[in-house]
Each structure stands twice: as structure tokens, then as C-alpha cells.
Amino acid sequence: MVPNTMGSETNIKLPFSFIIFSLVALVLSQILVLVNGQMLVDGSFRIPAIWSAAHLLVLGWALMVAMGAMYQLVPVAFLTKIWNEKFGFVQFFVTAIGIASFSWMLYVSPQKALVPGIFMLLGILMFLFQMFMTLRKQAKPNILTAFVGSALVCLFLTIFLGITLIFSLQTGFAAQFYQAIFKSHLLMGVTGWFTLLIFGFSYKMAPMFSLSHGFPMIHARYVYGLYMAGLAVTLISFFNDNSYLLKSGFFLLFAGFSVFTWHVSIIIKKRLKKKLDHSFSYALGAIGLGNLIHLAAFIALWTDHFSILIGPLVYLYLLLWIVLSIMGYLFKIVPFLWWTYKYSKEMGKKAVPSLKDVMNEKVVVPFFSVFVIAVLAVFLSIIFKSILLFNIGQFVLSIVFVAIALTILGVLKK
Amino acid sequence: MNVKEKVIEALRSVYDPELNINVVDLGLIYHVDVTVENDVNVTMTLTTPGCPLHDSITTGVRYAVQGIEETRNVDVNLVWEPAWSPEKMTPEGLRLLGR
Structure with missing residues (x-):
């Protein structure tokens, strides 16, 4: 032993x-x-x-x-x-x-x-x-190290490109590449840093929260290879303005994300915990939504409306993949942090609450469902240029964000 | 009830706060050794290496055993091999997971 x-x-x-x-x-x-x-x-x-x-x-x-x-x-x-x-x-x-x-x-x-x-x-x-x-x-070091390490490199590149943009705006430096740098800044920040980070930690958290055992990990290598290749090809396409390269890059990103979705579904099928927590289920749902958005972006590339659609699609990707994933996991992480602070020293001495008792799980389904609907309303309002729909959607979204923030802070009273 | 039985009973009060199942039914306890002087050595594992509840659960196990009047020194030995597997759970533990 x-x-x-x-x-x-x-x-x-x-x-x-x-x-x-x-x-x-x-x-x-x-x-x-x-x-x-x-x-x-x-x-x-x-x-x-x-x-x-x-x-x-x-x-x-x-x-x-x-x-x-x-x-x-x-x-x-x-x-x-x-x-x-x-x-x-x-x-x-x-x-x-x-x-x-x-x-x-x-x-x-x-x-x-x-x-x-x-x-x-x-x-x-x-x-x-x-x-x-x-x-x-x-x-x-393992495949998780590769995901998280690459995410950190992308974060560095995002910040570097962002500072370059401001410098360019101020001095005119590299003005001819401004658009390419701007797109690269978004690519590295959104799909590089956040997606790779969520991929990496999902491989630890998904089995942990579902108590999965005996699943294969080989798929993670393909996810990493495809997604990294997609990032590199897309990045190059921005600077040489090659539409075939851009399409190839978007396809590789979609393919990498699809293998990730498939892999997580294999992990979840191997779970021991039959009933998953609601917040974790939404984090899993965000993977499916992220996959669909990747597909939509790839399809949009073949239409004449790509320049109109890409802004709203990036918005959708940020909110329904990144924000929803983070919120789902936050409902698990914050109770854990607070429980550790308040009850870990009492364990074994007297009865202590479970993590579920620390967070109000009942609000998850209504809050998160309204969140998804409100994001879709804002997305459609931008597509169809409807100020009324936008105002309703964004108002509801802001209220839900505040409600979620207060629910999370409410843990500190438990 | 001898001391070993009392130790196992006490360990049933230590719960994994994420799963809300006690460490005995979860199959985390590999061995409980009690010497003639009533020194206790608990050999246990966790469901996954790097479990964020690592310190909390092992400290909980120690406190629970120390709470038994007859016990003297308590040693908790955390091991990763053999690795935990679902087969180590009791029928009650599996039932609580909905299995």
C-alpha cells in the first residue's frame, strides 16, 4: 500500500x-x-x-x-x-x-x-x-496539465494582443493588422483560454461530481490535438485572410469540441451517482450548447451572413457555454469552500451539514432556465434588431444575474 | 461490543459531505487495527486522488475514533493503492447512490 x-x-x-x-x-x-x-x-x-x-x-x-x-x-x-x-x-x-x-x-x-x-x-x-x-x-504531468497549461498560454496571448490593440489605437502601430489582432484577441481569450480551461477542469470535476469510474481517457488526447490545431489554423487565417484556412480552422474547433462532448457523455454514462445535482447538470448542458454554437459558426461561414452572425454567436458562446459552465460549477465550488472553512474542523466531533444543505439548490432550475431563455431572447433581438425584445431579455438577464450573485453570497450565512 | 466494533460504529458518523454517505458504507475504510493497548490504526482511501475533502475526511475519521473512551493513540493512514472502486461499497452505500 x-x-x-x-x-x-x-x-x-x-x-x-x-x-x-x-x-x-x-x-x-x-x-x-x-x-x-x-x-x-x-x-x-x-x-x-x-x-x-x-x-x-x-x-x-x-x-x-x-x-x-x-x-x-x-x-x-x-x-x-x-x-x-x-x-x-x-x-x-x-x-x-x-x-x-x-x-x-x-x-x-x-x-x-x-x-x-x-x-x-x-x-x-x-x-x-x-x-x-x-x-x-x-x-x-498529464493531459489535464496540457489543457490547463495551454489555457494559461492563451491567456497570456490574449492579454498581450489586447495591450497591442490599445497601443495600436494610440500610436497607429501595426494599424494594417488591427482587425487581425482584434480577431486573434477574441479567439485566444474566448476559445483558447476559457474553453481549454473548462475542458481541463471538467475532466477532473465531471467524474468527481458524478462519481464515475472505469472510463477511458484516450479521447482527451484527440480533443486536445483537434482543438489546438483549430486554434492555430484559425489564428493563421486571420493574418493571411484565407477563407479556406478559416473554414478549416472552424471545422477543427468544432470537431475537437464534438469529441469532448462525446467523451464527457461516456464519462457520465459510467457514473455511480444516479441523480446528478441540478447545477452540475446545467454545466453539462452548457457543453451541448457550446457544441451547437461551434456548429452554427461553422455553417454560418458558408453563408453570406457570417459578418452579421458572428457577433451574436460570440455573445451566445460567452453566455451559454462559458458563463453557464462557470455558474454551474460555482454552485458546487462556493458551498465546498464555505463548508471547508466552517465545518471541516467539526467533522467527526458532531453532526455537520452536507454540501447540499449549504447551497439553496431549489433555485437552480428556475434561475438557470430563465437565464438560458433570456440569453436566447437577447440573441434573437440582436439578429432581428428588436429593441423591445432586447430590453425585456436583457432586463430579465440582469435580474437573474443579480439573483444568482445574491444566492451564491447567501452561502456565507449558512 | 469490542473496541474494533466501536471504532467502526463511530466511523459511520463520518460522512462524505458531497455524497452524504458515511465512510464505511462508501467503502473508504480498508482496515481497522486495534492493539492490546487500544492504540488504533485506520487504513483508508478516498474515491479519487486529490479529493478536495482530503483533509476534512481524514481529520473527521481521527476525531471520531478519538471520541471513543477506550482508545489511546489514533493513527490514520491514507493510501491510494489498492485504488477505491465501487465494489468496495456496501449495499446500503449503493442504495443511497440510487443503485
């Missing part, structure tokens, strides 16, 4: 700091979108308020949640402790100030966003350094 005495618990104040900041950013981003609804419906995505809202949602909420979750999950998935927790707290403050000031500056004066952007970059670089130092201690 091989003994293992390695603990895996992180100081919960660290992931919680990120998660609480993220919930505030989420609410603010929704208010900004609501106030600027008319411009979105008119197809004006590239306006300061939308830049600010998009970065608050993607960086303030999703990135901060991802960082917080990684501080908790990396020790779990890779069996190695966080390199330096104190450094983690410093990184939190630098990143939080950077993202807040960057989003504010994008709103009031985008040309002056370079300095806060550099501050934010510093915070993200500190995070990348922390993760690099942590992952290098891993005894046996």
Missing part, C-alpha cells in the same frame, strides 16, 4: 476574495449593458460602454472567477500545493485594482486605458507566474 499524506486545502480567503470581487463586477457589467441597449441592437458592439461591460464580464467576472477557482482546483487536480499563498493575495489586489481601473477608463476615455491595462497585465502575469511555479512542482 502506498501512503499519501499530502493535503490539498487552500486558505479559502484567497479563492473567496476573487469570487466576491467577481460577483460585484458581474452585476456592474449587466447594468452597463442595460443602459446601452439601443447601441447593441443597432449593431454597435465597438463602443466604449460595451468595451467596458464586456471586459467587466469577461475579466472582472469570468477571469476573476477562473483565477479564484484555479487557486482552489489546481491543488486538487494536480496534487500540488499553491506555490505561494501570500503572493496570491498580492496578485489579487493588483489584478482587482487593474481590472476596475481598466474597465472604468475604457468607459470614460479608452485612449487612456494603456496605463491601467498595464497594471491589469501585471496582475495577470503574476497569476501566470504563480501557476507556472505551482504546476512545475507536479510530479507526473
